[in-house]
Amino acid sequence: MLTTEALERIFDDIALSIDTVGDRNESLFLTKLALALANQLSDEMLVRAQVALARRHLQA
Amino acid sequence: MHLPHSLHIKSTYFDYPLYPFRPPHELTGRTAPHPVVIVGAGPVGLIVAMELGRRGIRTVLLEAIETVSPGSRATCVSRRSMEIMLQNQCDEPFVSKALMWTEGSSFYRDQMVYRLRMPHSADERYFPMANIQQCVYEKFLVDRVEQIDHVDLRWQSKVVGLTEGKDTVTLRIDTPEGEYDLSARYVVAADGARSIVRELLGLRLAGESHSGRYLIADIRMASSYPTERRAWFDPPSNPGNTILMHKQPDDIWRIDYQLATDQDSDYELQDDRVRARIKAHLDWIGETAPWQLEWTSLYKAHCLCLDDYRYGRILFAGDAAHLVPIFGVRGMNSGIADANNLGWKLAYVLQGLAPDSLLDSYTPERRAATLDIFDNARKSTLFMTPPTRGYQLTRDAVLQLAIDEDSMKPLINPRQSTPYDYVASPLTTAQREPFERGPRAGAPLINIRLKSGQGKHEHLLDHLGPDFNLLWFGESPAEFRIDVSSTLEGVRVKPILITRLAARSTQGLCVIHDHDGRLYSSFDATAGCAYLIRPDGHVCARWRSWDEAHLAQALRRALTR
Numbered sequence: 001m002l003t004t005e006a007l008e009r010i011f012d013d014i015a016l017s018i019d020t021v022g023d024r025n026e027s028l029f030l031t032k033l034a035l036a037l038a039n040q041l042s043d044e045m046l047v048r049a050q051v052a053l054a055r056r057h058l059q060a
Numbered sequence: 061m062h063l064p065h066s067l068h069i070k071s072t073y074f075d076y077p078l079y080p081f082r083p084p085h086e087l088t089g090r091t092a093p094h095p096v097v098i099v100g101a102g103p104v105g106l107i108v109a110m111e112l113g114r115r116g117i118r119t120v121l122l123e124a125i126e127t128v129s130p131g132s133r134a135t136c137v138s139r140r141s142m143e144i145m146l147q148n149q150c151d152e153p154f155v156s157k158a159l160m161w162t163e164g165s166s167f168y169r170d171q172m173v174y175r176l177r178m179p180h181s182a183d184e185r186y187f188p189m190a191n192i193q194q195c196v197y198e199k200f201l202v203d204r205v206e207q208i209d210h211v212d213l214r215w216q217s218k219v220v221g222l223t224e225g226k227d228t229v230t231l232r233i234d235t236p237e238g239e240y241d242l243s244a245r246y247v248v249a250a251d252g253a254r255s256i257v258r259e260l261l262g263l264r265l266a267g268e269s270h271s272g273r274y275l276i277a278d279i280r281m282a283s284s285y286p287t288e289r290r291a292w293f294d295p296p297s298n299p300g301n302t303i304l305m306h307k308q309p310d311d312i313w314r315i316d317y318q319l320a321t322d323q324d325s326d327y328e329l330q331d332d333r334v335r336a337r338i339k340a341h342l343d344w345i346g347e348t349a350p351w352q353l354e355w356t357s358l359y360k361a362h363c364l365c366l367d368d369y370r371y372g373r374i375l376f377a378g379d380a381a382h383l384v385p386i387f388g389v390r391g392m393n394s395g396i397a398d399a400n401n402l403g404w405k406l407a408y409v410l411q412g413l414a415p416d417s418l419l420d421s422y423t424p425e426r427r428a429a430t431l432d433i434f435d436n437a438r439k440s441t442l443f444m445t446p447p448t449r450g451y452q453l454t455r456d457a458v459l460q461l462a463i464d465e466d467s468m469k470p471l472i473n474p475r476q477s478t479p480y481d482y483v484a485s486p487l488t489t490a491q492r493e494p495f496e497r498g499p500r501a502g503a504p505l506i507n508i509r510l511k512s513g514q515g516k517h518e519h520l521l522d523h524l525g526p527d528f529n530l531l532w533f534g535e536s537p538a539e540f541r542i543d544v545s546s547t548l549e550g551v552r553v554k555p556i557l558i559t560r561l562a563a564r565s566t567q568g569l570c571v572i573h574d575h576d577g578r579l580y581s582s583f584d585a586t587a588g589c590a591y592l593i594r595p596d597g598h599v600c601a602r603w604r605s606w607d608e609a610h611l612a613q614a615l616r617r618a619l620t621r
Contacts, residue, residue, distance in 0.1 A: 001467055002467075004470040004471070004473075007467075007468075007470065007471055008439060008471065011454055011458065011471060012442075014450070014454050015442075015446075015448070015450040015451040015453070015454040015455075016450060017450065018449065018450030018453055018454065019448045019449065019450035019451075020450075023449070026449075026453075053461065053464060053465065054461070056460070056463070056464060057171075057460045057463055058460070
C-alpha cells in the first residue's frame with residue numbers, strides 16, 4: 001500500500017496531467033495509464049478486479 | 061468624525077452589547093507614549109491584551125465598532141486555543157457554553173466515505189474541537205478583559221493615520237467626539253483581513269487565492285443530531301459541489317455551501333434564494349423541524365500572508381498578517397497562536413528582560429506556522445473546491461473508489477488544525493539526547509490529567525506559571541539544588557518537581573506527585589530529566605542530564621540574550 005503522502009503526490013500528478021493533456025486526450029491518457037499500471041501489476045485477476053471496482057457507482 | 065453604523069444587529073439568539081465611547085485623556089491633551097497599543101478587539105487583539113495584562117504590561121486596545129463581530133464567523137475553536145484561554149483565565153464560560161466534538165462524517169452523494177476521528181482521551185482537559193459562535197466567544201473575552209486593570213479598551217475608535225518615529229509609533233484616532241493622537245512603543249495590528257494598519261503602511265499580502273466560493277449561513281433549528289463535522293460531496297441538494305454543516309450552541313446550525321462557478325454571488329445571497337437552497341438540503345437529509353434564517357455571508361479561500369509579520373515597531377497578528385482557508389479551522393486558531401506567541405515576547409522586551417531582537421523571532425515562528433497551514437489548506441481546498449477539470453475528475457474518482465476502498469479514505473481527511481512546533485526556531489535548543497516520547501523541543505506542552513483530588517481533576521497546565529517553567533523529574537525536593545532565580549538575571553523560572561514519591565511542595569518548588577507514573581511515561585522521562593517550557597507553553601529545551609549552565613544557555617537562547 002502507498003503512504004498517504006505518496007497518494008497525495010500521485011493525486012496531484014494525475015490531476016495536473018489531465019489538465020495538461022486537455023479534453024481531447026483525457027480518456028486516451030487515462031486508458032493508457034490504466035493499461036501501463038495493469039502491466040506493471042502482472043496479475044490479471046487483480047487487474048480485472050480493479051476494473052470491476054472502477055466500474056462501480058458510476059452514474060447512469 | 062467616526063460614527064460606527066453597526067448598531068441594531070438583529071439576532072435570534074444573541075443580544076449584541078453596545079459599548080459606549082468614553083473620551084480618553086488624549087482628546088484633551090497629550091499624554092506619554094503607552095507601552096503597547098493594539099488595533100482591533102477581535103479574538104486575537106483581546107488575547108494579546110490578556111497575555112500582556114497578566115504579565116503586568118499596560119495596553120490600549122482600540123476597536124472601530126461599538127460591539128463584537130457580527131455572526132458566527134470562525135465557529136470552531138481548537139484544543140490548543142482552549143489551553144491558551146485557560147492560561148488567560150477565560151476558558152470557563154467558553155467551556156460551559158461551547159459544544160465539544162471529536163468526530164465527523166464525509167459523504168459522497170448519500171454514501172459515507174470517511175469517518176473523522178480526532179485523537180482524544182479521558183486524560184485530556186479539553187476536546188479536540190469546540191463549536192461556538194464568534195460573537196458569543198468574543199463577548200466572553202471582552203468580559204474577561206474588562207476585569208483586567210492593565211487594559212484600556214476603547215470602543216468606536218478608528219485608526220485613520222500612522223506615523224513612525226524612532227522610539228514610538230503615533231496613531232491618529234478618529235472617534236465620535238473628534239480625532240486625537242496616540243503614541244506607543246509598540247503597535248500590534250490585529251485589525252483583521254482588511255487591516256487599516258497594513259493599508260496605511262502600504263503593505264500587501266502575497267500568495268494565491270482559490271476560485272471556489274462558499275455561501276455561509278446560520279439557521280436556528282431544534283435538532284437532536286450530535287455535534288460533529290458533516291461534509292457532503294456532490295449531494296442532490298448541491299449537485300457537483302459541496303456542503304458543510306456544524307452544530308453550534310442555542311440550536312444554531314452553520315451551513316456552508318459551495319457556489320457553482322456560474323452562480324452570481326449577489327443573486328445567491330438573496331434571502332429567498334438562501335432559504336430555498338437550505339430547505340432543499342434539510343429536506344434531503346431528513347430534518348423536518350421548523351427553522352429560521354439567522355445570518356449569511358460569502359467566503360472565498362485565500363492563502364495570503366505578509367512577507368514579514370514585523371514592520372519596525374508594528375507587529376501584525378491574525379488575519380491582518382495572514383488569510384488562510386477555513387477548511388481545517390485554522391483561521392482564528394492560528395491568530396490565537398499568534399497572540400500567545402507575541403504576548404510574552406512583547407512583555408519580556410518591555411520589562412527589559414530581553415532585547416528588542418526577541419521580537420525578530422516572531423516572524424520565523426509564526427510565518428512558518430502560516431506556511432505549514434498553507435501546505436495543508438491547499439490540499440484541503442483543492443479537494444473541497446477542485447479548481448480545474450483534472451482536479452474535479454481525480455477528486456470524484458477518489459470519492460467513488462472510497463465507497464469500497466479504505467486505502468483511498470485518507471485523501472478525504474479534512475486535515476483539522478493541529479498546533480505548530482517551533483522545532484526550527486532560533487529560540488529552541490536542539491536536543492542532544494534521544495527521547496522516544498513526549499513533546500519535542502519546540503512543541504507545545506501536553507496537558508496531561510493528574511491524580512484527582514476530591515472529585516476535581518487537575519491537569520499539568522494548571523500548575524504552570526506565566527513565565528518560564530522547568531519540569532524536573534526527580535525523587536525529592538531535597539535533591540533539587542539549583543537556584544533557578546539566579547540562573548539568568550531577572551528571568552523568572554518556576555521549578556516544578558515531578559516525583560513518583562509522595563512529597564509536599566516547598567517554598568520555591570512546586571511538587572506534582574506522579575502517583576501512577578503516567579507523566580514519567582508520557583514524557584519518556586528518567587530520573588534527573590528536565591523540560592524547559594517557554595512562557596507560551598512551548599518546550600524550548602529538554603535534557604536527560606543537565607546542569608545550571610545548560611539551563612542558562614537555553615534561557616539566553618530563548619530570549620536572544
